[in-house]
Amino acid sequence: MSRDINNKFWDEELETLPREELEKRQLADLQEIVKFAYDNAPYYKRSFDEAGVKPEDIKTLKDIRKFPFINKTTQRDTQGVGSFLGELAAVPEEDVVFISTSSGSTGVPTMRQKNKKDFDEFQDTESRWFWQIGMRPNDRYVHALNFSLYVGGPDVIGAQNLGALCIWGGTLPSERLLFVLKTYQPTVIWTSPSYAWQLGEKALKSGIDPKKDLNIKKIIVAGELGGSIEATRKAIEDIWGAEVYDFYGLSDIFGACAAMCEAKDGLHIAENHILVETVDIHTGEVLEPGQVGELVFTTLRKHARPLIRFRTGDIGRIDTTKCSCGRTHGRIHILGRKDDMFIVSAVNVFPSDIEAVVREHKGITGEYLIRIFEKDFTNKYAVEIEKSADNPKSDDEVAAEVTAALKARIGVKPARVVVHPDGGLDTRSEHKSKRVIDERNLDYNI
Numbered sequence: 001m002s003r004d005i006n007n008k009f010w011d012e013e014l015e016t017l018p019r020e021e022l023e024k025r026q027l028a029d030l031q032e033i034v035k036f037a038y039d040n041a042p043y044y045k046r047s048f049d050e051a052g053v054k055p056e057d058i059k060t061l062k063d064i065r066k067f068p069f070i071n072k073t074t075q076r077d078t079q080g081v082g083s084f085l086g087e088l089a090a091v092p093e094e095d096v097v098f099i100s101t102s103s104g105s106t107g108v109p110t111m112r113q114k115n116k117k118d119f120d121e122f123q124d125t126e127s128r129w130f131w132q133i134g135m136r137p138n139d140r141y142v143h144a145l146n147f148s149l150y151v152g153g154p155d156v157i158g159a160q161n162l163g164a165l166c167i168w169g170g171t172l173p174s175e176r177l178l179f180v181l182k183t184y185q186p187t188v189i190w191t192s193p194s195y196a197w198q199l200g201e202k203a204l205k206s207g208i209d210p211k212k213d214l215n216i217k218k219i220i221v222a223g224e225l226g227g228s229i230e231a232t233r234k235a236i237e238d239i240w241g242a243e244v245y246d247f248y249g250l251s252d253i254f255g256a257c258a259a260m261c262e263a264k265d266g267l268h269i270a271e272n273h274i275l276v277e278t279v280d281i282h283t284g285e286v287l288e289p290g291q292v293g294e295l296v297f298t299t300l301r302k303h304a305r306p307l308i309r310f311r312t313g314d315i316g317r318i319d320t321t322k323c324s325c326g327r328t329h330g331r332i333h334i335l336g337r338k339d340d341m342f343i344v345s346a347v348n349v350f351p352s353d354i355e356a357v358v359r360e361h362k363g364i365t366g367e368y369l370i371r372i373f374e375k376d377f378t379n380k381y382a383v384e385i386e387k388s389a390d391n392p393k394s395d396d397e398v399a400a401e402v403t404a405a406l407k408a409r410i411g412v413k414p415a416r417v418v419v420h421p422d423g424g425l426d427t428r429s430e431h432k433s434k435r436v437i438d439e440r441n442l443d444y445n446i
């Protein structure tokens with residue numbers, strides 16, 4: 001049976017469930033998964049016993065608050081303990097069909113396993129996001145994400161299951177990727193926001209006008225915050241003449257756990273798979289929906305490696321009101337990584353705030369580098385930018401303008417703004433760009 005391509009929903013019943021019904025399903029799954037974790041994963045048995053909690057204590061969704069948190073350190077400490085799959089594993093190795101790992105950018109990479117059901121549900125969720133942004137079987141799709149041990153790699157199967165013609169691009173060099181875009185005229189591509197922008201610029205420089213010579217209608221971005229920063233999204237949309245949609249993935253769960261819809265007001269999260277809590281970053285106290293804090297996820301249906309109250313390290317908020325698109329699953333708004341946030345004069349500053357200013361400002365290229373340093377026992381930040389080749393203003397004028405714009409947006413001015421010539425910053429990497437340099441003493445904790 002083929003789907004009605006005019007239906008905006010991939011799974012209409014699920015996506016538009018009244019919240020009461022959605023929460024009823026969440027509770028049934030939560031009770032089941034907490035018991036399953038307790039009965040099968042050595043770590044949960046031990047930690048629940050130590051905390052004096054039992055799976056039967058879960059009578060309502062709020063009862064999850066009685067259970068202990070886990071975080072990245074828990075994952076590292078339990079990895080490989082007792083068995084190859086470690087103490088968070090709740091199914092034997094013969095049931096496991098897939099593993100991916102974290103990038104290891106903040107330590108030893110940790111391994112994440114899925115059984116067949118976990119994997120199939122993962123892909124069905126990815127199909128749902130692709131359908132949500134308007135991908136249909138007549139689309140040609142380029143999956144330009146890393147395939148090596150990366151949870152975002154298999155998302156291409158979600159597009160294939162939807163019926164799109166899929167091009168497994170991976171991390172092709174730009175010249176070859178542009179050749180693919182020009183020759184095969186695909187309509188949808190997924191990559192990181194910084195790379196989407198740079199690829200557009202590269203195309204223009206090599207005489208290809210993405211708007212006229214290419215056929216890209218939709219660009220999915222993930223892996224960096226840019227897709228949720230309106231100025232960055234618009235900058236990419238302007239180069240490509242395409243719609244940009246932000247996706248949010250977590251290597252612990254799915255390649256994309258949440259995705260924008262046409263309203264582009266936050267990202268719908270798959271609440272049938274993930275129970276979201278927001279907690280105070282310092283005390284761990286649970287906050288009300290809508291308040292900003294650290295997002296804590298409990299996976300409701302993943303059996304190979306359940307995550308019960310996983311502190312993601314991402315700062316954001318959840319909006320559980322119904323979206324104008326008709327979907328009832330909550331929307332998350334991510335502000336940044338807890339580790340990237342810094343405090344200047346008692347103000348929380350996220351690199352994404354600085355990016356928004358730099359991308360909006362006229363007469364500069366939009367490339368930037370942030371340096372965080374300490375002077376007189378106080379945090380300071382400096383921003384380096386590039387003046388566009390055709391901007392007649394002096395460097396001092398440009399620096400003064402950008403300083404004022406940063407002060408207006410963030411509330412505290414940068415210690416300095418350094419102006420480089422067009423192309424003078426070394427931030428144009430092929431995939432994830434390193435744009436924040438922390439020069440503070442490493443022992444210094446926020």
Ligand SMILES: [Zn+2]
Pocket residue numbers: 261262263268323324325326327
């Ligand atoms: Zn929506």
